[in-house]
Amino acid sequence: MTVSCSLACGRYEWTRALWDGAVSPEGVDLTLLDYHNPERFARMVNNLEFDACELSMGTYLATRERRESFPFTAIPVFPHRRFRHSYIYKRTDSGIERPSDLEGSRVGVVNWQTTTGIWQRGILGEHYGVDPERIEWHRIGEEIVPIDVPDKFDVVDVDAGGGTVPYMESLLQSGDLDAVFHPVTLDIPEAERLFADPIEEEHAYYESTSIFPIMHAIVIRDEILTDHPWIVQTLYDAFETAKQRCLERLERPQWLPVLWPEIYLEREREIMSDPWEYGLTEDNRHTLETLVEYAASQGVADRRYDIDRLFEADSLDTGTFG
Template sequence: MSIDTPVTTLNAAFDDYPHTLPLKRGEVESSRIAFTFSDIKPANRFFKPMVRELKFDVSEMAIATFVQAKAYGKPLVLIPATVMGRFQHGAILCNAARPLAPAELAGKRVGVRAYSQTTAVWVRGILENDYGVDLGKVRWVTFEDGHVAEYREPDGVERASGDKNLLKMLRDGELDAAIYGADLPKDPALTSLIPDPDNAARTWYARHKVVPINHMVVVTKKLARSDPQAVTEIYRLLRRAKAAAGLPKPGEIDFLPFGLNACRGALQTIINYALQQRLIPRKLDVEELFDDTTRSLES
């Protein structure tokens, strides 16, 4: 006589991507767990409630936010499943009428939604470590707080007034450059600050062998401790959803790495960048981002 295992329903928050929609639409299912998905959009709007309130059992999260959350002792556990990754060299724009090079950034005003935004962490890290930019000589302008309440921006970071807009300030010359995430504008009046960003990014990738990860998946420590099998099942379903989306396509770089070994290089790099940029109070080990269950998950 068999005893059916009860289905555990989890509160979840994921944005709509080709590789998450099979899960959200129920095309990829489990007899072990089910999900109630949040309708909050875009993704960056549910990172703060997850970090500050543990609002969901499982959610997508910007990796810089998670690294900060871990450094400040938040009860969250990383799953080695990437839901957003991309090259970052083209994410910093300047006015095409007033072009800039990385070497000219000293004393210039550079806008970004939040200082701790993951794309900004990647871009600043690339500028500092690959182009020799002294980040302390750049005048950073932000528009909102980060997701981790305990974090304070470095001295000298300026907050734009509430009526200001990143794109308008860049167009009007109030900013010399701006860093964008997924909302990168398609505007012929703007150009990449890093010359030939696509080739620059591929050269960077060939040298570092790292995919710049933006968003991964986290669960609450409560869930990880009380039901590690559910956490393993989340990972399995995310892998199946990625496969259902046909990703990665043959011959293409896998921007959605799964498993600790595949993600280790990117995680170590973002930790190093976060420490350089004073986003975290101490250096983290990659392994401490995970628990015993999630650390062992591989692709």
């Protein structure tokens, strides 16, 4: 029996084998769809437009208390992970020299539930002593899933007119913001990173926590999970096999347009064996528990969810993968 399945996910190197057809999930006629964030998230959340979808973990957590309105469940496949110290930017003339200087400043965020912001607020609070209640947060874009931000946070809504990230950058350039929590690299002359050596900060963070922040997970419509529960295993295996193909290519990375790629990879592997691991492993559980704690304390998640209740993984066999 073959099941048709539409999957919206990013074109990462570790999903390349799925996109080019070198890897196909057994028993599934897979149609891959390419949409950028946050359009992909909104299409899934608002319209259930796909059978499966790469979804922001922040948005996913915001839906869990209203599952009847958002009938999909995650599997422990995490296509996107990223350290987030590197993406906190300040104006060069803001007077902000250290994380604690963010208190009393005006900080722009795309929205409150973005996973980037959840991690950044949580990390700054837990590891640098920054009180997020003492920051004036400027929310530039709309929430994908409606949430009630707790009153203890000072949140100012800004009408970006549809161009959320460019408008946030313009506010930083004009001096209407002192800092921004950015989703991607920012390159404007008025801005610089909060951390002068973000790689060192992120390395130290990983050494002390064993956390490589999870940003996105794959979700599947509940109707499909009910009718074809085996699809969890076959999709997991396909994602894992595609990732392994990527890692095999990195053994001889002449194709990478990067100086000294072997040295970079050696250093990365000295720090962590498999940064991109899937499944509910010990490290992934710890990472997810930390994210859930941050999301609940910030009002994105309605409560501190048990990790096993967030993922359809009871019968999942990671086998030789993990």
